[in-house]
Structures are given as C-alpha cells and as structure tokens.
Amino acid sequence: MKKLGFGCMRLPLKNKKIGGSVDLERTKEMVDCYLGEGFTYFDTAYMYHDGRSERSVREALVKRYPRESFLLADKMPVGMLVTKGDTGRIFRHQLKRCGVEYFDYYLLHALNAKYLEKAERLGVFEYLQAKKAEGKIKKLGFSFHDSAEVLDRILTRHPDMEFVQLQINYLDWEDEKVQSRLCYEVARKHGKDIIVMEPVKGGKLADVPEKVKTLFNEVHPDWSEASWAVRFTAGLDGVICVLSGMSNMAQLKDNMSYMKDFEPLGERELNLLKTAAGIINNKDSIPCTCCRYCTAGCPVDIPIPEYFTAYNKKLAGDSNYKEYFESSTDKKGRAEQCIRCKKCEQACPQHINIAEKLAEIKDII
Ligand code: SF4
Ligand code: SF4
Known part of the structure; x- marks a missing residue:
C-alpha cells in the first residue's frame, strides 16, 4: 500500500469550535481525492470526534466505495473498559457504527504499562485473537504510548501482535519521555511492521519558528514544513504507513504530492532536521x-x-x-x-x- 494514511481524528468541522460536527461534504471530497490518487488506508477510533469519526467513515467512505477498495483501521479503547463484556459490546458497536463486516487493521488503543495489565486481566488479547480467527480482523496490533522497556515487554509477552503504531517525529526522536527512536528500535528488533502516528506532532511541525522556516527554504523552497516531518518518518525502514490527521483539502493535496512516489530524505536533509529539532525544542x-x-x-x-x-x-x-x-x-x-x-x-x-x-x-x- 502507499504509505500515506488518512487519519480520521481531525476531520473538517462545520463549526470550528470544540465539539463541532464533522463537515461530511468536505470529508467526502477529501476521501474521493485520496482514493482517486491510489491511497487506501483510513484510521479511525472509538472516541475520535466523540464517536462521530466512525460514523463519518461509514457515510463518507464505506457506503460509497466497494469494501475491498480501501483498508480500514479501528481501535479498542482499553482505557474505557471496565468489565470483560465491554470488549465485545464495543467491538460490535464499532462494526455497526462503521457499517463494515470486518476491520483490515485493528489495534488495542494507546497501550502503556497500566493498560497492558488491564487488557490482560480483561482477556482483551484473547477476545481479539478470536475475532481474527473469525475473519472480523485481518491484522491485529496496538498503538503505544510508554517507554521502550514497556514496548519490549508487550512484544515479548504477545509475539502474535503483527504491527505497532508508534508516535514518531523528528522532534520526539531523541525525546527522553516519548523515546521515539528507542521504541522504533525495539519494534524493529521484534520484526514488527510500524505505523507512524503524530508525524507532525499535532500540527506543531507544520508551524515551525521563522528560523527553521528559513533553514528549510534555503534547501527546498518548494517543500511545506509539514512535508519535512512526514518525509522523515516515511523514510524509516519497516514503516508501512504514516498517518496524517488531515483537516482540509490543501493539507491532503500537499501530503499526496510527495507521498505518491515517495523518495526518502538524504543525509543533508536529515542533518538539517536535527538542527531544526534543537531550535524548536524550546x-x-x-x-x-x-x-x-x-x-x-x-x-x-x-x-x-x-x-x-x-x-x-x-x-x-x-x-x-x-x-x-x-x-x-x-x-x-x-x-x-x-x-x-x-x-x-x-x-x-x-x-x-x-x-x-x-x-x-x-x-x-
Ligand atoms: S485535573 Fe480534573 S478538573 Fe483539572 S483539568 Fe484535569 S480533569 Fe479537569
Ligand atoms: S497531549 Fe494534550 S490534548 Fe492530548 S491528552 Fe495530553 S494534554 Fe490532552
């Protein structure tokens, strides 16, 4: 698959204020454009847009395109689970809300040490493996927010996980808390496919200080600031998809322009990103x-x-x-x-x- 994933956590809104409803017509236009250029991967989750992301995916994508023409990823909100029965109830709700019979990629959402313990205690791994055996899930993995040591623990205890979704961007690469590089290396050690989330760090790397803009413009005046960030992650070995939470057509078109026939960054650009990270990391x-x-x-x-x-x-x-x-x-x-x-x-x-x-x-x- 092409490496640009359509993140559905920041869909266009009718009303820009918090909690505004999703602008379905603009979402449909973006979906049409994205699929029209040969991209296929959509990523949603139970709580994105307070549940409206899954419904929007159903209306803008699932009802309008053959099921086999796109890949859909969804996630089990481990943080919301209280009893064993919650996992099945939420999974069935997600299939219905998205209007699908199966998910191509399915993740335990935002695992960390605490949620790992909870997911194990509530039998979430076993439940999802059973759904995989039934064909309701094609590939099973998890998204992750904790230290590299915890990631190693999860992958050692659950070697049947097929992929991991990690927060990777050039700003967090050497960050002590996020441990992007260390987590990436652990995933590689376990031979897992990697999906990248937050490549632009919630938009922060699309709006860099003037000093960084000047540095970028001296080398590639035609590249957007966000594209530097996405290119950094897409060029890493083992990365199969980079999610971008796009909110408008301009962002989508910019991302597609260089991700359609993606070329990894060279040494000069990678060195420049180290300098940029130093400036931004106020x-x-x-x-x-x-x-x-x-x-x-x-x-x-x-x-x-x-x-x-x-x-x-x-x-x-x-x-x-x-x-x-x-x-x-x-x-x-x-x-x-x-x-x-x-x-x-x-x-x-x-x-x-x-x-x-x-x-x-x-x-x-
Ligand atoms: S500490 Fe409680 S009240 Fe304060 S911001 Fe967090 S959730 Fe809200
Ligand atoms: S990163 Fe920001 S928005 Fe996300 S949970 Fe933390 S404070 Fe809230």
Whole structure:
C-alpha cells in the first residue's frame, strides 16, 4: 500500500469550535481525492470526534466505495473498559457504527504499562485473537504510548501482535519521555511492521519558528514544513504507513504530492532536521499534541489542549495567540475551575502534569 494514511481524528468541522460536527461534504471530497490518487488506508477510533469519526467513515467512505477498495483501521479503547463484556459490546458497536463486516487493521488503543495489565486481566488479547480467527480482523496490533522497556515487554509477552503504531517525529526522536527512536528500535528488533502516528506532532511541525522556516527554504523552497516531518518518518525502514490527521483539502493535496512516489530524505536533509529539532525544542513549551484524550473526563469541561496551544503560540512569538484562545475556548470551563482531580493526566499519552501546567499558565494567556 502507499504509505500515506488518512487519519480520521481531525476531520473538517462545520463549526470550528470544540465539539463541532464533522463537515461530511468536505470529508467526502477529501476521501474521493485520496482514493482517486491510489491511497487506501483510513484510521479511525472509538472516541475520535466523540464517536462521530466512525460514523463519518461509514457515510463518507464505506457506503460509497466497494469494501475491498480501501483498508480500514479501528481501535479498542482499553482505557474505557471496565468489565470483560465491554470488549465485545464495543467491538460490535464499532462494526455497526462503521457499517463494515470486518476491520483490515485493528489495534488495542494507546497501550502503556497500566493498560497492558488491564487488557490482560480483561482477556482483551484473547477476545481479539478470536475475532481474527473469525475473519472480523485481518491484522491485529496496538498503538503505544510508554517507554521502550514497556514496548519490549508487550512484544515479548504477545509475539502474535503483527504491527505497532508508534508516535514518531523528528522532534520526539531523541525525546527522553516519548523515546521515539528507542521504541522504533525495539519494534524493529521484534520484526514488527510500524505505523507512524503524530508525524507532525499535532500540527506543531507544520508551524515551525521563522528560523527553521528559513533553514528549510534555503534547501527546498518548494517543500511545506509539514512535508519535512512526514518525509522523515516515511523514510524509516519497516514503516508501512504514516498517518496524517488531515483537516482540509490543501493539507491532503500537499501530503499526496510527495507521498505518491515517495523518495526518502538524504543525509543533508536529515542533518538539517536535527538542527531544526534543537531550535524548536524550546524547553519551556508544553508537548501537547492536541489529541484530546484528556478532555472527555474533565468534570468542569476545561479546553486543555487549547490552553496549551495558546501558551505555546505565545512562546513562539505568535501575536495571534490571544485571538486563537478566545475564539476556541468560548463557553468552556476555565483553568481557574480546575479541581485537580487529575482524571485528564491518566489519559494523557504525553504524560503532561496538566493540572500543574494549567495553574502555571492560566494568568499568562
Ligand atoms: S485535573 Fe483539572 S483539568 Fe484535569 S480533569 Fe480534573 S478538573 Fe479537569
Ligand atoms: S494534554 Fe495530553 S491528552 Fe490532552 S490534548 Fe494534550 S497531549 Fe492530548
């Protein structure tokens, strides 16, 4: 398959404010364009767009194209499981919500040490292997957010996992918390296919500081900033697909332009990315990828990623940060209302001390 995957976690919205409904007509246009250029891989999940991603996939893709003309990936939300019966109930709901008889790729979602223990205790691996034997799943794997040591533990205990989905981008490659490179090396050691998520780090690498833009433009003035990031991951051995959560046609067309006949980066470009990472990795910025896993459980509805994005914009010298903040947080909870329950922190794959950070930045934005 071609290596660009259509991530369905940031679909175009009718109303740009948080929780806005998916713009189905624009999604259909993007799906048509993507398939028309020979790309095939769509990635959704139970909680993306609060369940609307799976429904949008059904309407924009499944109902309009023959099942064998595309590959569909979905994920079991291990974090939401409470009893053994939940796994089957959610799996059946996903098949129905997507309108399909089977998934081509199916993942345990966001495994870490804690969710590994839970998935084992609730028999999730066994349940999904049984679904694979029934033909409801073609390939079984997991997405992952923890240390390389935990990844090694999972792959050693579950050698039947066929692929792993890792957070890889040039900024996190040597990051001590994310451990992109170390996780990549563990997956390679176990001989697993790799799917890359967050290649542009939630959009952060599409909007780099001026100094980095200048460096990039000196070498390839016709390349977008995001394309540098996607190209970095797509060129790694063992990577079969790079997911991009595209929100509009311009992003899709840009990605397809270089991923159609993909050429890996050369040594010069790779060295330049190391320099770029050093410039971008301002030690004060908050490593939020805007995945929104934290927001569903917040009892006071604080728009956590919008707070962090506005703060990072301010740090990067973006004078529009206030306007962005006000338009994207209207009618939502305020950081001052945080009761420090830390439900959000349990869900955060980037291990951000959210309550503490909100307290730190609430008066600065
Ligand atoms: S710690 Fe604060 S931000 Fe996090 S879930 Fe609780 S109230 Fe919401
Ligand atoms: S704070 Fe964490 S969970 Fe919330 S959007 Fe950012 S990275 Fe995702």
